[in-house]
Amino acid sequence: MPSPRSSRERRTGSGSSRLEFLSLVSQRSPGAPDSPSRRKEPGSSAAAPLPEEDCMKLNPSFLGIALSSLLAIDLWASKRLGVCAGEGSAWGSARPLMKVIEISGHGIPWLLGTFYGLCQSDSSAAREVLLNLLFALLLDLVLVAVVKGLVKRPRPTHNKMDMFVTISVDKYSFPSGHATRAALVCRFILRHLVLAVPLRVLVVLWALIVSVSRVMLGRHNMTDVLFGLLLGYALYSVVEHCWLSPLSAPALFALWSH
Numbered sequence: 001m002p003s004p005r006s007s008r009e010r011r012t013g014s015g016s017s018r019l020e021f022l023s024l025v026s027q028r029s030p031g032a033p034d035s036p037s038r039r040k041e042p043g044s045s046a047a048a049p050l051p052e053e054d055c056m057k058l059n060p061s062f063l064g065i066a067l068s069s070l071l072a073i074d075l076w077a078s079k080r081l082g083v084c085a086g087e088g089s090a091w092g093s094a095r096p097l098m099k100v101i102e103i104s105g106h107g108i109p110w111l112l113g114t115f116y117g118l119c120q121s122d123s124s125a126a127r128e129v130l131l132n133l134l135f136a137l138l139l140d141l142v143l144v145a146v147v148k149g150l151v152k153r154p155r156p157t158h159n160k161m162d163m164f165v166t167i168s169v170d171k172y173s174f175p176s177g178h179a180t181r182a183a184l185v186c187r188f189i190l191r192h193l194v195l196a197v198p199l200r201v202l203v204v205l206w207a208l209i210v211s212v213s214r215v216m217l218g219r220h221n222m223t224d225v226l227f228g229l230l231l232g233y234a235l236y237s238v239v240e241h242c243w244l245s246p247l248s249a250p251a252l253f254a255l256w257s258h
């Protein structure tokens, strides 16, 4: 079998003593051009660019490896934690309780409850807080729907799609809408409701339990829930920044004044 050097020498006919190297790319694909890129043809001064997909195969970035490892760990751990994913799962008997917790963080009870409270409120302070909560909940629904529609990460394979009222993008799992809502509502309540310490602790516990239950029910991977919590937490800051008041949105408040 001729050595790379002798075959090169035959082709160029140069017979010079300069060393040439065969790259992995040209060894992997015999039909590919003689050299990936950097080899200069005799008489040519320009170097052809290295094909991008080969760069990625040969030099996988550290970030790429770290991300795929994280996702692999996420899928594996989430599957193991999905102990209420079905009636036959390890903690299948706790599934009905998990589904009650699921409804406690669902968008519909929160939207209807806030709307009802708004209609019943007789103080301008209560109206202001509830109107902003309604705005926050709607903003959260839109944001989660947009991100789910863009990312399109499917729900875990062990999930049973038997959720209480869903919309089309809810076939996707990233981020968890329940987790965003739990974080958002939790921050909102702690900031705008005067509550005794035990009740404040209960609100935080509720947000944590709703979030953990998403993975236990098999609805989500852990990264969906963690990102959801971060998103909901950050969304509260946006709501506070855009806070609606009788001064900033008088027409809106006129609608609710009795």
Ligand SMILES: CC(C)=CCC/C(C)=C/CC/C(C)=C/COP(=O)(O)O
Pocket (backbone or CB within 6 Å): 106, 107, 108, 111, 141, 163, 164, 165, 166, 167, 170, 173, 175, 176, 177, 178, 179, 214, 219
């Ligand atoms: C006004 C309006 C469009 C209300 C829709 C309320 C609704 C159906 C929200 C969906 C809530 C839901 C099932 C979110 C999914 O939560 P994940 O934690 O499973 O992402």
